[in-house]
Amino acid sequence: MGRTRPCRICRHWFHPHPRTGDRQHVCSRADCQRERHRRACQRWRQREAPAERVHRLRQRLHEAAEGRPAAG
Numbered sequence: 001m002g003r004t005r006p007c008r009i010c011r012h013w014f015h016p017h018p019r020t021g022d023r024q025h026v027c028s029r030a031d032c033q034r035e036r037h038r039r040a041c042q043r044w045r046q047r048e049a050p051a052e053r054v055h056r057l058r059q060r061l062h063e064a065a066e067g068r069p070a071a072g
Contacts (some may be wrong), residue, residue, distance in 0.1 A: 008036045 007027040014027035026036045
């Protein structure tokens with residue numbers, strides 16, 4: 001089977017999928033996968049926040065140049 005390792009979320013020991021090798025750090029339980037996804041999305045939002053602000057500003061400027069009212 002391979003080595004067991006503790007899940008980073010629930011701390012229960014699990015066998016990683018053979019194809020993932022050392023990359024799998026979370027077990028396959030639905031709660032753990034949901035938390036892993038939540039944390040990944042949170043990291044993405046923090047990392048991409050400046051780019052998102054620039055994108056929203058460009059959209060507002062583009063809409064203003066076309067004469068459409070600004071949303072929000």
